[in-house]
Structure formats: C-alpha cells, structure tokens
Amino acid sequence: MGPDLERVLLGQSELAEGIARLAAEIDADYNGRELLLVGVLKGAVMVMADLSRALHRPATMDWMAISSYGAGTKSSGVVRILKDLDADIAGQHVLVVEDIIDSGLTLSWLLSNLRSRNPASLEVCTLLRKPDAAKVEIDVKYVGFDIPNEFVVGYGLDFAERFRNLPFIGTLAPHVYS
Ligand code: PRP
Ligand code: MN
Ligand code: MG
Numbered sequence: 001m002g003p004d005l006e007r008v009l010l011g012q013s014e015l016a017e018g019i020a021r022l023a024a025e026i027d028a029d030y031n032g033r034e035l036l037l038v039g040v041l042k043g044a045v046m047v048m049a050d051l052s053r054a055l056h057r058p059a060t061m062d063w064m065a066i067s068s069y070g071a072g073t074k075s076s077g078v079v080r081i082l083k084d085l086d087a088d089i090a091g092q093h094v095l096v097v098e099d100i101i102d103s104g105l106t107l108s109w110l111l112s113n114l115r116s117r118n119p120a121s122l123e124v125c126t127l128l129r130k131p132d133a134a135k136v137e138i139d140v141k142y143v144g145f146d147i148p149n150e151f152v153v154g155y156g157l158d159f160a161e162r163f164r165n166l167p168f169i170g171t172l173a174p175h176v177y178s
Contacts, residue, residue: 004176009152010145010169015127018144019047022125023054025142026095030057033121036092040110041065041083042164043099046156047127051097062086068106079109094119095142099156100128103135111138128152128169151177 001008010018026035037059039048052059065083094114101107107124114122125142132149147169153159154166159176 001170004163004173005153005170006173008168008170009147009150010155012167015155015168016050018127019050019054022127022142022144023051023056026051026125027056029141030093030095033093035059036089036094036119037061037097038085038089038094038114039063039097040099040106043156043158044097045164047099047125048097051125062089064110066106066110068109079106088117089114090118091120093121094123096122096124098124098126100130100152101126101138101140102130102133104138105135107138107140108136127155128157 041063062085064085066079066081068079123141127144129143129146130149131146151172152169153163153172154169156164158164159172
C-alpha cells in the first residue's frame with residue numbers, strides 16, 4: 001500500500017459492487033430516455049469509465065473540467081472552468097457523474113451553471129459522499145457510498161494530483177498533508 005496511505009476504505013470488489021448497484025438504478029430510471037453522462041474531470045474518470053460500461057443502455061458522454069481544490073486539502077469554494085462541455089445540453093437528460101461530494105461547493109456551483117442551460121432533466125450520480133463535511137445541502141439522486149470525513153484518494157481521487165491511478169479508495173496518512 002505504501003507509506004503515504006493509512007488504510008483501504010473501499011477495495012476493488014466493493015467498488016465494483018457499488019458501481020453495479022448505481023448502474024442498475026440508473027438503467028431502471030432512464031428507461032425510454034436518452035441519457036447524457038457529464039463527467040467532471042479529472043476525479044470522475046474512473047467512475048465514468050466503469051459506470052458507463054455497467055449500464056445496459058446507450059449513453060452519450062461529455063466532460064467538464066472544473067477545479068476548486070488546487071493543491072490543498074480544502075475546497076476553496078472558488079470554482080474555475082478549465083474545460084467546458086463540447087455541446088449544448090438544452091432539452092437533454094443530463095446525469096452529472098462525480099467521484100465525491102465533500103463540502104458540496106463544487107457541485108452546487110456546477111448544478112446552477114448547468115441548470116441555466118435548460119436541460120430536460122438534471123440529476124447527479126456520485127460514487128462517494130461525506131455527509132459530515134457538507135456545507136451546502138444538495139439533492140443527489142444516486143450515491144454509491146457515504147464515507148467518514150477523512151481525506152481519501154485513489155480511483156480518480158487525488159492529493160496534489162497523486163494517487164488517482166490506485167484501483168481502490170484509501171485514506172491518506174496524516175503526515176502527507178500535515
Ligand atoms: C474534487 C472532487 C470533486 C470536488 C468535491 O475535485 O473530484 O469534484 O473536489 O469537493 P467539494 O464537494 O468540497 O466541492 P477537485 O477540485 O480536486 O478537482 P479534480 O477532480 O481534478 O481532482
Ligand atoms: Mn473533481
Ligand atoms: Mg482533486
């Protein structure tokens with residue numbers, strides 16, 4: 001595991017089960033509707049790759065890159081668009097795909113931004129959520145796992161751009177960020 005990690009929070013098989021559960025819910029809910037998955041770069045790449053392949057329906061994908069954390073461990077609340085969507089989402093059934101909702105600041109900003117583009121529907125699927133860290137309440141339809149308020153990395157999640165390629169979710173050893 002390496003000296004920078006404390007413990008495994010969610011292993012590969014738990015993650016796969018969580019993704020399969022989310023995909024089954026989404027499959028059932030979007031029956032008869034064309035789905036546009038909007039992935040939030042960079043953290044959501046692994047969730048998007050696995051979730052999209054677990055769906056039993058055609059779905060299109062687009063990506064938005066936003067960043068609020070920079071190199072720190074706390075959300076700044078100041079969200080920057082690094083890359084916008086390629087296409088107009090007006091009239092489409094949009095499902096935002098996120099890796100984690102921590103303070104909720106990133107997503108609450110993103111949802112009001114996307115809502116102003118008049119999609120037919122707008123929902124959120126997040127792999128992880130930290131209920132104890134929420135600064136804003138967000139209505140999230142699909143949640144993989146509620147987790148404790150610890151700094152987690154892996155499966156897309158980074159600390160200063162490291163650890164994204166771990167196949168599991170682990171907690172960071174305090175010496176790395178303190
Ligand atoms: C992380 C994570 C979420 C957001 C959640 O992204 O991927 O998008 O922070 O935090 P919040 O709920 O407190 O706003 P980050 O800004 O680190 O960019 P990244 O996805 O490129 O790592
Ligand atoms: Mn992110
Ligand atoms: Mg990050």
